[in-house]
Amino acid sequence: MPADSAFVSVLRTTSAGLAARLDFTIDDIEDLRMAVGEASALVLPQAEPGSDLTCEFFMRPAELTIQVSVVSHQPTPPDEDSFAWQVLTTLATKASASADDRRFAITLSMRSALQEPDS
Numbered sequence: 001m002p003a004d005s006a007f008v009s010v011l012r013t014t015s016a017g018l019a020a021r022l023d024f025t026i027d028d029i030e031d032l033r034m035a036v037g038e039a040s041a042l043v044l045p046q047a048e049p050g051s052d053l054t055c056e057f058f059m060r061p062a063e064l065t066i067q068v069s070v071v072s073h074q075p076t077p078p079d080e081d082s083f084a085w086q087v088l089t090t091l092a093t094k095a096s097a098s099a100d101d102r103r104f105a106i107t108l109s110m111r112s113a114l115q116e117p118d119s
Helices: 005-021 026-046 083-091
Strands: 053-060 063-071 094-099 103-111
Touching: 005 026, 005 053, 005 063, 026 053, 026 063, 026 083, 026 094, 026 103, 083 094, 083 103
Parallel strands: none
Antiparallel strands: 053 063, 063 103, 094 103
């Protein structure tokens, strides 16, 4: 989708729908929606004009991993002391950023509070 903040609501809604299918709690789903919004807010300023915001979803039982990324001319990792990064890492089970010569990505994972017991 276009790298524009107007489309972040689509990612937030899609993430919430997938989390609901994985039986996340309502609180977990809301935390995930906010985390996806924060991750998007971190990558969008680095997007090249006219480029796309790419979002990939990886589902496992009781866990959802989401990567949001953009093509960026000079990607720089986020300031880990920034408010946005602190919010993201508080909401997500784990989060990381990666920047190579043409792409900037934030990857976040969340586990459901209702994790399946080990068999």
